[in-house]
Every structure is written in C-alpha cells, then in structure tokens.
Amino acid sequence: EPEVTQTPSHQVTQMGQEVILRCVPISNHLYFYWYRQILGQKVEFLVSFYNNEISEKSEIFDDQFSVERPDGSNFTLKIRSTKLEDSAMYFCAAGGPHNSPLHFGNGTRLTVT
Amino acid sequence: RKEVEQDPGPFNVPEGATVAFNCTYSNSASQSFFWYRQDCRKEPKLLMSVYSSGNEDGRFTAQLNRASQYISLLIRDSKLSDSATYLCVVWAAFTDSWGKLQFGAGTQVVVTP
Numbered sequence: 233e234p235e236v237t238q239t240p241s242h243q244v245t246q247m248g249q250e251v252i253l254r255c256v257p258i259s260n261h262l263y264f265y266w267y268r269q270i271l272g273q274k275v276e277f278l279v280s281f282y283n284n285e286i287s288e289k290s291e292i293f294d295d296q297f298s299v300e301r302p303d304g305s306n307f308t309l310k311i312r313s314t315k316l317e318d319s320a321m322y323f324c325a326a327g328g329p330h331n332s333p334l335h336f337g338n339g340t341r342l343t344v345t
Numbered sequence: 346r347k348e349v350e351q352d353p354g355p356f357n358v359p360e361g362a363t364v365a366f367n368c369t370y371s372n373s374a375s376q377s378f379f380w381y382r383q384d385c386r387k388e389p390k391l392l393m394s395v396y397s398s399g400n401e402d403g404r405f406t407a408q409l410n411r412a413s414q415y416i417s418l419l420i421r422d423s424k425l426s427d428s429a430t431y432l433c434v435v436w437a438a439f440t441d442s443w444g445k446l447q448f449g450a451g452t453q454v455v456v457t458p
Contacts, residue, residue, distance in 0.1 A: 280445055
C-alpha cells in the first residue's frame with residue numbers, strides 16, 4: 233500500500249477555474265508538503281504544513297494557493313483561479329521529523345487550458 | 346549559484362558498465378542528503394540516503410564530501426532498468442527539526458543494450 237495517495241491523477245481545467253488537489257498520507261506522518269514540477273523542469277517546493285498550519289512557503293505559493301487538512305486525513309491544495317503557467321505535476325509528500333526522507337505521492341497532473 | 350546543481354547529462358552507459366556523477370550544494374549548513382530516482386512523469390522515489398561515511402546499497406554507492414560540498418552516486422553493472430533521472434536532494438533546515446528538501450534538476454542516465 234502506498235504511503236501517500238493523491239487524487240485525481242489527472243485534472244484538466246479552464247483558466248480562471250478553481251481546482252482542489254487531494255492527498256491522503258498514512259496517518260503516522262506529521263509533516264506534509266506540496267511540490268510541483270513543470271514538464272522538463274526540476275521539482276520545486278511550494279509549502280510545508282505541520283500541526284494544522286503552514287510552516288514555510290515559497291514565493292510560488294502566492295495568494296492564489298491555499299492548503300488545509302480539515303479532517304485530519306486529507307491534505308488538500310487549492311488553486312483559486314488557475315493560470316496557464318500552473319500546468320504541472322503536483323506532488324504531495326509526507327514524512328517524519330528531523331530531516332528524514334519524504335514519501336511522495338504519485339502526483340496529480342494539472343493541465344490548465 | 347544554484348542551491349543544488351547537477352550535470353543534466355544524458356549519461357549514455359552501455360549495459361554492464363559503471364557510471365558516476367556528482368551533485369554540488371551551496372548551503373554549507375545542509376544536514377541530510379538523498380538520491381531520488383524519477384522515471385518519466387512519475388513521482389520521485391527514494392533511492393538512498395547519503396551518510397557522512399558514504400554508503401552502499403547493492404550496485405549503488407553514494408559518497409558525501411562536506412569539505413567540497415558535493416555528493417556522488419556510482420552505479421555499477423548498469424542495467425537497462427537503471428535508465429532514469431537521478432535527483433540529488435538536500436535537506437535545508439528552517440529550525441532544528443524543520444526544513445524542506447531542495448532538489449537538483451536531475452541527471453539523466455540512459456543505459457543502452
């Protein structure tokens with residue numbers, strides 16, 4: 233069983249629409265992250281989340297982005313008004329404390345048209 | 346200078362040969378280092394953690410050189426299934442227990458029959 237499951241695997245949306253990407257980590261993970269990877273580019277950090285709040289975010293993570301973990305299991309990334317340049321693979325990652333390696337979900341491919 | 350820098354390759358390697366490549370990092374306070382493997386349009390998967398003394402896992406050997414701020418990965422007896430992009434990943438700390446993974450852009454390895 234994968235440690236981190238993401239849904240949907242592929243999402244196509246029109247520019248300006250809202251999307252919600254979902255992630256379900258195994259319950260003993262405490263630290264959660266979103267990363268993204270634009271096709272052909274490197275994996276980029278978006279945001280980290282611990283104890284129900286954002287602990288760090290990158291400059292990519294602007295006001296259009298938000299995260300929450302409303303029910304203690306699902307960890308979501310919302311993009312309020314998508315732009316063409318938001319098209320990318322979005323990876324959720326989860327792990328333990330103290331610079332341990334992260335477990336990545338299988339990713340959601342977001343295509344904004 | 347990029348935080349984590351890798352030779353993008355591709356490294357074209359005959360099956361059975363040995364290939365090695367490095368990754369340099371700029372933050373001298375980095376504490377943990379990892380090699381991830383990423384297949385095309387898939388999530389990064391942890392290949393191995395890199396310990397200060399270097400470590401070996403089957404055909405894969407990782408080394409850390411803190412003085413020169415680089416890590417290396419060596420693959421012996423290359424197999425066709427080793428064809429992938431190898432991501433150098435460095436843990437950058439925010440606090441003693443918090444941080445984020447910084448990714449290199451990856452080194453592409455192509456093993457040929």
